[in-house]
Amino acid sequence: MPVSLSRDGDRHWKRRTSRAEWLRFAGWLALVMLFIFTWRVMTQDTIWAFVLDAPRQAADIGSRMWPPRWSYMSALWKPLWDTINMATLGTLLAVILAVPVAFLTARNTTPSVVFVRPVALLVIVSSRSINALIWALLLVTILGPGVLAGVIAIALRSVGFIAKLLYEAIEEINIEPVEAIRATGASAPQVLAWGIWPQITPAFAGISVFRWDINIREATVLGLVGAGGIGVNLESSMNTLAWPQVTLILIVILATVIVSEWVSAKIRHALL
């Protein structure tokens, strides 16, 4: 316990030693200096006239955006349907791809910790590091614009997410049922089916539904790079400066996200 003597000889308790306090101070100082430095680098090319002009611009666009053009809704049902399909089919494809990856990654089920696990981990990290929008950007140049590129982009981004959470769930399973089933003379696939799988089903279902919910949100913007869905309408409305349509699209997106969040919360609540 760090104790210091004051001038008149009283003993004072302190939370930290002087050394620890100086170190903390140095840490905070370094953080502040890092912030100032990065701020200066970042804003060296910023045109402050535009920044100061922003409130006026906001008021201007705001006045153009209201009221929303409700009649445009008839053109939005099909893209909305595509958006939901992209999210759902993408999640499904991701689940199919992620299950084997998760089993190859989990320490207790991987065939080889030295050779297979690092490769599977690399797959997970690569998939997680790259946003669905960037995957879509790549896939649109390869597959052409459309829903298919969106489905695959969603799937490629979700594989890492689902596999990561699933392999963590696999690593946390109770080993006793697995050993009991193995003791009956079950083969490896049987151990997997009867010992491991039942233990992770709730986690698996929960993770998939959670990711579906995130994917709905991501699917709404994939159209910006041409991968289908409601984002295509957003892009074209913005390009033609049809602000009332933009407002309507944003309202539709917000409503969809809220509904999907509610559905996913309900399903997860029912499952767990």
Add this chain to the structure above:
Amino acid sequence: MSAISRRWTPPPLIANRALRYGVYAGLCLYLLVAFSTIEFNWTRMSEGAARAGNLFAGFLRPDFTSRWDDIEAGLLESLTMTVTSTIVGIILSIPFGIGAARNIAPAPVYAFCRAFIAVARSLQEVIIAIFLVVLFGFGPFAGFLTLAFATIGFLAKLLAEDIEDCDPAPLEAIRATGAGWWQVLAYAILPQVAPRLIGLSLYRVDINFRESAVVGIVGAGGIGATLNTAMDRYEFDSAAAILLIIIGIVLACEYASGFIRAKVQ
């Protein structure tokens, strides 16, 4: 004696039989319909096959050098954007998080903070970025604002939930000594939420870097703009180099934050 099968089957996920088969049938039907709406443009895809080949070749032999100046500028923007937006986002998310915690915030403040968080969370970063680019002009400043805004939505919500889950005993104990609101905050709540707040902040650094690669696509600065340009020029080897750099930095961030979190918690 008995013809009853004694074969055991595991309990199904959905206990009610009618509901179970209903859900399965509904799902199959939906998948069929959804799948049939996808257009497969085979001619376009066969054209794209060559590009796919180029892309894979690019990953095998990424070209870091010929566009290095652009990549460097993009990376610098992305990294500075990440640092500034995370720090500003954390600083702003603390008042919003405290305001959105039911157990310590007054009702009107609670309602306002919750509404703000809900909007910040449900709009995609890219959509916010589009608007902020329109308002603030092209460049990393718009990206910085986008990421800071998204950070508030993310951190404030989790912080508020953490505060609501706090053990009430220390709160009462500190209140019983006659402590004011600020003192309760500093001595009862902060020690309980600080470790997780630090962990989440580090996690957010990582997310912000990944997102900084995306907001560039709509003009908000950063490595995403460089990537977009490379893709537009069909320079797949440069694009592959950028993607590999992104993956590498995310990996480094993840390791570093895991290390720091292990030390803090």
